[in-house]
Amino acid sequence: MATLAKKAPKGQSTWALAWRRFKKHRMAQASLVIILILVALAILAPLMVAWGWVADPDAQPSGANLKSFYFLPPGAPGHPLGTDELGRDVLSRLLFGGRISLLVGFSVAILSVIIGTAVGALAGFFSGRPFNFYTGPLSPELRRQIGETGALASGLALAAGLLADLLLGGLLVSAPAGTFLLALLGVLLALLFVQLLGPKGALASRLAWTSLSWGLLAGLAWLVWDIARTLALPAIAEGGLNGTLSAIGLAVAVLADLALVLWGVVGRLRLDLDIVISRLIDFMLSIPTLPLLLVLSAFLNDSRSPLGKVAHAAFGDAASVFIIIAILVIFGWITSARLVRGQVLSLREQEFTMAAYALGASEPRIMFRHLVPNALAPIIVDATLAVGTAILVEAALSFLGFGIQPPVPTWGNMLTGAQDFIFYAPHLAIFPGLLILITVLAFNYVGDGLRDALDPRSRL
Amino acid sequence: MLAYTLRRLLQMIPLLFFVSLAIYTLVALQPGDPLEGLIFQNPHLTQEDIAELKHAYGLDQPIHIRYFKWLGRALQGDLGVSRTYAQPAAEFIYHRMQNTLLLTGLSFLLALLVAIPVGVFSAVRQYSLPDYVVTFLSFVGYSTPVFWLGIMLMLLFAVWLPDRLGLDHPIFPVGGFASPGVDPQSVGWAAYLKDRIWHLVLPVFTLSVLSMASWTRFTRSSVLEVLSQDYIRTARAKGLAERVVIYKHALRNALIPIVTLVGLAIPGLFSGAVITETIFSWPGMGRALFDALLEKDYNVAMAALVFLAFLTALFNLLADLAYAVVDPRIRYS
Amino acid sequence: MKKKSWAWITGLLLAAGLAFAGPGNNSLVVGASQEPRVIGDFWSFVSSAAIASEIENFLWAGLEYIDINGKDHAYLATEVPTVENGRVKVTDIGKGKKRIDIKYTLRDDIYWSDGTPITTKDVAFYYEVGKYPGAPVQDPSYWKRISLKVLDDKNFVVSFEPAYFYDLVGSAIGLAPEHVMRAEWEKTKAEIKKLDPKKDAAKITELFQGFVAKFATPQALNQGKLVFSGPFTLKKWVPGSSMELVRNKRFFITPPGGADKYVQRVTYRFITDTNALLVAILGGGVDATSSVALTFDQARAPQLVRRAKGRYQIWAVPGVIWEHAEVNKFANVQEVKDLMLDKKETRQALLYAMNRQGLVDAFFDGLQPVADTWVHFQDPNFNKNVKKYPYDPEKAKKILASLGWKMGPDGILERTTKDGRKVKFVLEYVTTAGNRIRERTEVFFQNDLKKVGIKVKINNAPASVVFSNDFFSKAYDGSWKGLFEFAWLFGIVDDAGVFTCHDYLTGETYVPTPKNNYSGVNFNWCNEEFDRLRAKAMIEFDANKRREYWQKMQAIWAEEVPALPYYWRSNPIVVKNGLVNFVSSTYFGSFGYPTTTAWLIGWKSRGAKPVYDQAKYGINVLEQK
Secondary structure (H helix, E strand, C coil): CHHHHHHCCHHHHHHHHHHHHHHHCHHHHHHHHHHHHHHHHHHHHHHHHHCCCCCCCCCCCCCCCHHHHCCCCCCECCECCCECCCCCEHHHHHHHHHHHHHHHHHHHHHHHHHHHHHHHHHHHHCCCCCCCCCCCCCCHHHHHHHHHHHHHHHHHHHHHHHHHHHHCHHHHHHCHHHHHHHHHHHHHHHHHHHHHHCCCCCCCCHHHHHHHHHHHHHHHHHHHHHHHHHHHCCCCCCCHHHHHHHHHHHHHHHHHHHHHHHHHHHHHHCCCHHHHHHHHHHHHHCCCHHHHHHHHHHHHHCCCCHHHHHHHHHHHHHHHHHHHHHHHHHHHHHHHHHHHHHHHHHHCCCHHHHHHHHCCCCHHHHHHHHHHHHCHHHHHHHHHHHHHHHHHHHHHHHHCCCCCCCCCCCHHHHHHHHHCCCCCCCHHHHHHHHHHHHHHHHHHHHHHHHHHHHCCCCCC | CHHHHHHHHHHHHHHHHHHHHHHHHHHHHCCCCCCCCHHHHCCCCCHHHHHHHHHHCCCCCCHHHHHHHHHHHHHCCCCCECCCCCCEHHHHHHHHHHHHHHHHHHHHHHHHHHHHHHHHHHHHCCCCHHHHHHHHHHHHHHHCCHHHHHHHHHHHHHHHHHHHHCCCCCCCCCCCCCCCCCCHHHHCHHHHHHHHHHHHHHHHHHHHHHHHHHHHHHHHHHHHHHHCCHHHHHHHHCCCCHHHHHHHHHHHHHHHHHHHHHHHHHHHHHHHHHHHHHHCCCCCHHHHHHHHHHHCCHHHHHHHHHHHHHHHHHHHHHHHHHHHHHCCCCCCC | CHHHHHHHHHHHHHHHHHHCCCHHHCEEEEEECCCCCCCCCCCCCCCCCHHHHHHHHHHCCCCEEECCCCCEEECCECCCCCCCCCCEEEEEEECCEEEEEEEEEECCCCECCCCCECCHHHHHHHHHHHHCCCCCCCCHHHHHHEEEEECCCCEEEEEECCCCHHHHCCCCCCCCCHHHHHHHHHHHHHHHHCCCCCCCHHHHHHHHHHHHHHHHCHHHHHCCCCCCCCCEEEEEEECCCEEEEEECCCCCCCCCCCHHHCCCEEEEEECCCHHHHHHHHHCCCCCEECCCCCCHHHHCCHHHHHHHCCCEEEEEEEEEEEEEEEECCCCCCHHHHHHCCCCHHHHHHHHHHCCHHHHHHHHHCCCCCECCCCCCCCCCCCCCCCCCCCCCHHHHHHHHHHCCCEECCCCCEEEECCCCCEEECEEEEECECCCHHHHHHHHHHHHHHHHCCCEEEECCECHHHHCCHHHHCCHHHCCCCCEEEEEEECCCCCCCHHHCCECCCCCCECCCCHHHCCCCCCCCCCCHHHHHHHHHHHCCCCHHHHHHHHHHHHHHHHHHCCEEEEEEEEEEEEEECCEECCCCCCCCCCCCCCCCCHHHCEEHHHCCCCCCCHHHCCEEHHHHC
């Protein structure tokens, strides 16, 4: 049986077929090329400065007659796109701004989709049934005990996490490794607690490990993003290792805690996870997004708020980048969660799921190997479109002064400054906006092409 | 249906409670307080004076007390007084609301009036040149940053074109909602209306572009979806005129998802107005909210945010109900 | 087809343009980038925005006003009270404190716009409300020191105890129309009495604001809830758009040649986006700009300058905003001690090394004058013979060398401290991020200072952060460690409070340390002589004697340079040719409001007589170019 499944060549040909269909969409193809060029430019920007192809984005003119270096029009010698109000090279700032915009776009899209998929898959899978993977013949008594200790354990982990996250904010900054260990310790303590006081086999229950691994997985995603960030922003990543470690510590602690709490509360109260998550989504949807984004980023971007303090200590100038990504993810996961939930709800009733059950596959396996991969097509499309949306929202926030703060250049905050000088130097306003437009347009076309390719039935 | 509506309305109560709690906490937790700037206006102020002022504005109380005080009064219909406008916050928001309503209402209408016919047209002529053009334009439309579009329109109509044409005046006014002194009594209704409309052109267009683009796209795909259904083939096979097939059979069914989408998009239009109002100096609610957040005028910020939250919840419900009205297959119980 | 539609548009615009042309119907359109929230908030319970004060000049008259030369001028009062004319009585009350009694007499020919005579009842009413316990006043000290005695319908005495010299500058007290506000006030008072002032302070504040709102909001004003005493009355206020003022028939001053020769209707257009405002000016829809309108750069935009020839005048009027860098002088902060910022020699060297005139020329075409001390050059107490610091990098180098600094191999000065550490001259520079002029300024000075071996490390943050108590006031804890560029506003009644260390009159210390709970804005410059002189000047009511003290204080200040003075900001004003007496000066109406003598504003072509010459008080930007 198993060999038979392995042999099936279907998977490969699906993707090949999709690629063939994608190639038919000429605009999408052209857009893909544009995106690749933009990404290449973003990656190469520091090198281009090093090679002397473009000017340093932060370099301001010095010497006599400074005035003659400000607001140079496009085509000025040495400044193909002119200079801005501080005499900085516009082209170079656009390249570096692109790094941030793309970084924000990709990070937000990937993180939102990961979180959204996880939440949506869980909600869909557990809709209308207890929030517990079927773990073999456990007695009802034993299961109740697992639930109880789970709730206790999650409380404990939460306390440890909170201790690390909030009370020891100072420690977090000075000794991120210590916090990381503390957070892990909290989770381990909780597990130990389950092992010692819980019923036999409780620790072995997949559920405990599932929640832990979700936490770790999210932490890992964070790590990947953070490495990308560190590589992409060597100049402004003053926080360096400290920042990376505290970010991981924080992410692991918070996500693991959240997972455990969710498990404890939902499991203990025998709530329907789907209803809990759906209510949460309703709640999020009825919050007016843009104003709340403003409030949230004003709050977090302020280096005096607790989280702002941590972010600024860890990331220096780039703190607002990190904060904006976090904020956009808070609102970004909802779309993919709804999407995946819907998909999983219908997929779990289909024959191939029945077949997997019949073959004795475990529930986590069914969820991760059968249901989620089958929902992948719309997820990919959604992720692509989310990149564009994230870039737009970031630009809007930065434009209003609540987003990424200068001196880190982004297309959005370049426009804020440009507005003041629209009569002197319209080119300052034209180029950043045009780049946002082209980039977002490219992602939308690629998303459209992917939809045609991966999911030929839907035409939205 | 009635029971369902009532239940949904009841569910809005805890929802709004949590939303208001969340928003209040966030707004009040903003670092710094409204009195921080006073020392710069008046360096003589002693610490004692500041403490007195804090007490006078109730800022010396912990956040949860302030929230419950606010909630207690809000439940009695009193949303407090604006610290910077001296007016009751609700009254102030209501006045600003009227301007926003005009702006969003017209944008909404414009978007619908353009999106649905163009979307249908584009779907019926799928893969023709006009279809490609429409598709491209709608993609551009929802990829354009609204604030940039606003600035570009301003540049175009107020700087470049007048320069090119040798005009002294901007083609369209770029700020405010009316010329001063222009009112029906002094210039007559026709000139007055013209003036008002002239001021509306750029902001309304800017605000409607996004919805126009996405609704066009949505209408197109929705109509295409319906056109591929069996009953359309049946209708065509029956020999019905294409016009009848499209407008009577296809469009009605295609409208169902459009209604939902449009309904859900209305609250977004309101909060999206923040940007448009900022660029065009439009004295609406979005602008007021933005200022209130900057100036930490808590009562106004709360009134506006809670109102927006209520609006969102309400339109979610209305969209669901409209869905049932348009699609007889749907029954809520 | 295309051509036709353009013609149509142009025609329509011309038609619209005629509707608000200035001299045509003897009206005036003023463009402002801010809109007042309330007008007629006599006690500033709600706000005290510059734009509101400017417009209130049209609508209400005070006892006195500050004229274009910065001198007191009688308005509703018969004359300016002075010691010489016997209206001011100074009494020594011991402990180095004084009390003054100021006797005012109201004119006989003054009326509110509804015909009710203006009497001491209106003064008493103003006093009663402002003095009422729990009133959310913005300047508590004023209300604590003041008392009022009404003698009869036209005479009253205002007393201050303890009194300071500035109590004699401008009107000592305000007025509010008692006959229209009394009933509402009695209602409010009854409500307040029901509340506990300790527990319900916030509610009481709201009641006071609610009382003001009954009269001063756009809705109330449009219903005619208030009466006016100034040269104009408010006809209509469309919030978010415009405000229309028309001439007050009851106003008591007749301008030369008769009131009908002057502007009859004034419209304020509120366009909050300054770019849009500039467009409105370019389009001819605005005759003059408010004191709160364009930015300095926008007033010099090529589009405006090109079109201004023969149509507009653009003036740069020196204002009272003092751009400077504060220096952290707390020697307990390691960096301050290492760089010796607490020593005057170091600060002098910094000033010599900074080319301030070069900066002003490069960025503002020299239109914003370099400041020597904190006292404005238009101030009657200005001392022009103080020590000045022209750009002289060689001198700076010499001073630095005498302090023990040696040029390091990397071009940065270094020295070995007493405890044997090697320190480099790396100076932190903080300012508000996003303020382009300041960002340019710091780079300009960074460059200058590099030449003498000082490395400037820029550490900017948004205004909300740098001006927060945690940052701004905590220099003692090293929240900022070097220079901090921002601006103070020094009006005509400045009392040097910013640079006072110890106040001998009140016993307070204005150096923010944990000891006094971080109150005050003096970052540790304590000069006893300066403080003693100030204490004397504060209670010296003889202007000539006070000037002596003030000039000595400036000499001390300039020698010590506790802060680095940069330049005085100028305010740009755009006016159409032919508009007369819409003129601004540094201290006109305290802060340079061109509306202080609003009854004189008019069009030359309609017979208005020019009284003021703007060229005496500002620099013509067009000629400068």
